[in-house]
Amino acid sequence: MAAPRACKETTLGFVERTENWRLSRQFFPSKVGGKPAWLSMTDIPTSEKLNCRKCGAVCVFLMQVYCPITEQGTCFHRTLFIFCCRDPTCHKHSDNAAFVVFRSQLPRENEFYDYEPPDEDVPLGEGKDCNSSGGDVTDDSLCAVCGCFGGKKCAKCHMKSYCCREHQLIDWKAGHRKECGSTGSIANGCKQILFPEFELVTESEDYHHEDMDDGGKEESHVQDDTGDKSEINVAELEKMALSESKEDRQFAKFKKRTDHEPDQVIRYQLGGQPLLISCENQPQQQDIPPCSSCGSERHFEFQVMPQLLIHLDVDSLEASIDWGTLLIYTCAKSCDGASAYLPEFLWKQDIVPESNK
Template structure:
C-alpha cells in the first residue's frame, strides 16, 4: 500500500473503472481495449465461444456482450495479453434474486508472440488504412451480424451475412435485412443494431485512493460480515435484529467506500476481496467451483450497480438488475492455447430494505 504525493491519501490496491467516450478504432481488438457494450473485441481470433456456450441457462436465449477487461498478468508469458469477457441475458424475468444463470464469463490469453498481433505495442493514433470489417475476423472466422459473436448460420437468400443463431437472424431480418437482402447494400452499424446492443464506452482505470485515517482502506482486509447462528439460546427476534444490524453494517460500508468515487462501474483487485452490498449470499471457498484444470478460482474484479445507469435498460415493470457481480478466475490463469476458457460469476443482489 503506497501513499500519494500529498501524504493525505493512500492507495488501496484496488483499481477503479470508469466510462469514457472513445473513437471506434480505439476499441478494436488490435488496441487491446477494456470496454462496455457494442460488439466484443475478440483477443484470440480462433475458437470463439459457441452459440451453445453463450445461451442463458434460464430462458435458453442467447446472451449479449456486456463488457470486457484487458488484464494481462505481469511476468507470466502465456498471459502477456489477457482479456476477460462478460455476457448477460437481456430478458428481465431472468434476473431473479442472487441467481447467476443469466451470465457468462470467458477468458482469453495469448503470449506476446502470437498468430494475431504484432510483437510491439499498437500505435496511439488511428491506423492509416482501417480494415474494419465487422463481420469477419483477420483469421477468417465469420461473426454474427447482430451481436458480433461467432456466426455459423448464413442467410440462405443472399449468402452475404452470417448469424450466431436463428433468434438473432430473425431479429435482424425484421429490423433491416428483409429490406436489403436482395440488394448489395449492407450497413453494419446503423441505429437498429445499436438499439439491440448495449451502448459502447471505453473502460478507463485509475488506482483507488482513500484518506489515510480511513480504517477500511484495504480490500484484502475488509471484514466479510456473516450472521452467526451458533448461539442457539438467542430468541428468534434477537436473531432477526442481529441479522438486520449486520446487513445494514455491510451496506453502509459499501456506500462509504464508493462515496469518494460514485461513478465507478468496476473494481479490479486480483487475489483481493469483493466489496459486498449485503451480508447475505456471500460465497465461501466451496461455493466457487474450481477451474477445469483443477486449480481453484480467485476473485479478480467486480461489476458495480452504477453500470446499470449506462445500459439504457430500465422499464416501468421489470429490468436487468444486480447489486454486484463478482468475477472469479483460474488462480493459475491456465494455458488453454487459443481457446476461450469458461470462468465463474457470483451475483449478489441488494436486500429488500436496501437502495443505492
C-alpha cells in the first residue's frame, strides 16, 4: 500500500475476493485471513510469541498491511501483521490481551526477494521453487494449520510441521490420521481455525472539508450567545448537554465519517489521528508504550474498523469476537531491531455497553 505522505490524507482498505496465488508472499500482499504471507523468512514468530495473554493458546492470523516507507531505505518492503485469539471469551471490553502485532521490514536488496518487483499478472510457475529463495525457513517448515513457525514435525511421517500440539491434533482429526505417510495432502485442519481469506485493496478517502464535523461552527455560535447578558449562562448549559451526550456525539462523528464509504475495513494514516468510535477509553500518549526495541515513541499508523467483523464469520448467538475499532501504533522511527519481527502496539476501543453507562 502506498503510504500517504505530507498531505496526511487517509487511505481506506476494502476486502475483495481474489485468486489465491495473488496473496502469496512474493506479491507483497495486504490481506485478511488465511495464513500469514510472511515478509522476512527469518525469525518467523513461534507459537510462544503468538500466545494469547488470556488463555495461552496460539493467536491466529487476522490481517496484514503492506506499507513501505519509501524515503527510508530499510523499509523498502514493510508489512504489519495482526493476530488474534479464536476464543471469543478472551475478547474482553477495551482489552488488547487477545491480540498480537508484529512489524517486519526489508531493504530493496535482500536475501528473499528479487530487486525488481514481480509481474503482478503472472502466477509463479509450478516449476519455480518459490519456497527456497534463501533464508532459514521454507514454507514447508511452517505450521500446516496456522502458518506460523512450525517447530514440531509429525513423529510418524516427518512431513508436516506444527507450531504446537493443539494444532497437530486439529490436523490429525481433520484427516492427517488417514493420509499420514502417504504422498498427497487431503487434511485441511486450517479450515477450522483460519479466518476467511480476502485481499485488502486500498483507495484514498474522498472526503471534503465542507463535510467535516460541525464542531467548529457550533463553538463559535456558543461564543456569540455568551455575549448577550441573559441570566442563563448558555456556554455552561451547552457544556452540560455536551458531556451528557458526548458518547453519542463521538459515535455520530464516527458514523458520519464512515457513512461515505460504509464498507471500509481499515483506515491508514501514518502519524495521523485515529477516528475514535467512542469518547470513553481514548488512548492518551502515556497509554502507548514506547518501541520495545529502540525506545522511540510510537505513533498511530492504521486502524481496523468494525466492518471487518462481518467478513470473518465470527457472529454467533453466544459470545463472538468483537471490537469497536483496533488502533495500531508503531515505532515512529520504524527501527531495525534484533529480530526480523518486532512487536508493535494495539489499542482496542469499544462502544460502552448501555448497562455500563
